[in-house]
Amino acid sequence: MKPATDSSYDVETRLTDDHHQSLKLWLRMLSCSTMIETEVRSRLRNEFEITLPRFDLMAQLERHPEGLRMGELSQRMMVTGGNITGITDQLEQEKLVLRVADSKDRRVYGVQLTELGHATFKRMAAVHEAWIAEMFGGLSSEQKNTLFDLLSQMKNHLTMRKLSPVSLITEKE
C-alpha cells in the first residue's frame, strides 16, 4: 500500500479534525439547549400549570399586539410539538386570547391576547426571565456577550445557507 503524500494526509486530517470539532460543538450545544428546555418545561408546568408550547404561543402574541394569523403563529413558534389550533382553542375558552377578523379581509382571522391574557403572560414572563438568568448565571456578562455574538454569526450563516441552491446535499447527488 502506497503511503499517502504529506499534503494529502494533511488535507484529510484537517477535514476530519474540523468535522469532529463541529460535531463535538453541536452535541454540546444540543445538550445545553435540551437541559434548559427540559427545566423550563417542568417549571412552567409546576408553577403555572402551563405547557411550553402554550407559553411560547402567548409570548409570540405578546410581541404582536395587533394580532397574528394562524400561519404566522406557526412560523414564529420557537418550540415544536404543539398543535397551534388546539392551543388557541383552549386559550380562547379560558378567555386569554380572542380571534378577531382581519381589518383588510374579513374572512381571515387573527389571534390576539385579551387583557387577561396579557396580564397573565406578563406575570409568568417575569418569573421565566428570572429562571433563564439563573441558568445562564455560570457566565459573566462579558462571556454572555461573546456567546451571543458567536450564535448570531452562526444564525446568519444558517439563514444565508438556506438561500443558496448549492449545499453539500445537492452536490452529493
Added chain:
Amino acid sequence: MKPATDSSYDVETRLTDDHHQSLKLWLRMLSCSTMIETEVRSRLRNEFEITLPRFDLMAQLERHPEGLRMGELSQRMMVTGGNITGITDQLEQEKLVLRVADSKDRRVYGVQLTELGHATFKRMAAVHEAWIAEMFGGLSSEQKNTLFDLLSQMKNHLTMRKLSPVSLITEKE
C-alpha cells in the same frame, strides 16, 4: 411618589439588564439549535429515510459496543419524542440491533448494534458529520473553540445547579 435613590435604581437596572441579556441569549441559542435540528431531521429523512430519534438511538449504541439497557438508552438520548421500545422493536425487525441477555443477570436485556447496524450507522454518521461541519462553517476554528468552552462552562453550571437544593424556584415558596 418618592423617586428611587440612585443606588436602588442602579441595582434594579442592572438586574433587569442582566435578565434581558440572558433571555436574548437563550432565544438566540434556542433558535440556532432548532434550525440545525430541523435541518438534520429533514436531511436524515430525505437521504436515509430514518427519523432523528432512530439515528440518535443508533448513535448511543455505537458508543457502547457492550450494549445498553433500555433505561440507560432513554437517559442517554439527546432528542426527545421517540418511543425507545417502539424504535428498538423496529430496528430489531430490520436486523440493525439485537436484544441480548445481560451477562450478570439473565433476566435483564441489553440492546446492541448488529454488524449490519454498525455498518449502516457508520455510513450515515459520516454524512451527518459533514452536514454539521457545513452548518458550523460560519465560524472559524478558533471561534468554534471559544463557543465550545463557553457552552462547557454553561453545562457545568447547569449540572452543578441540579445538585443544589436551593434554587430560585424553592426560594420563591
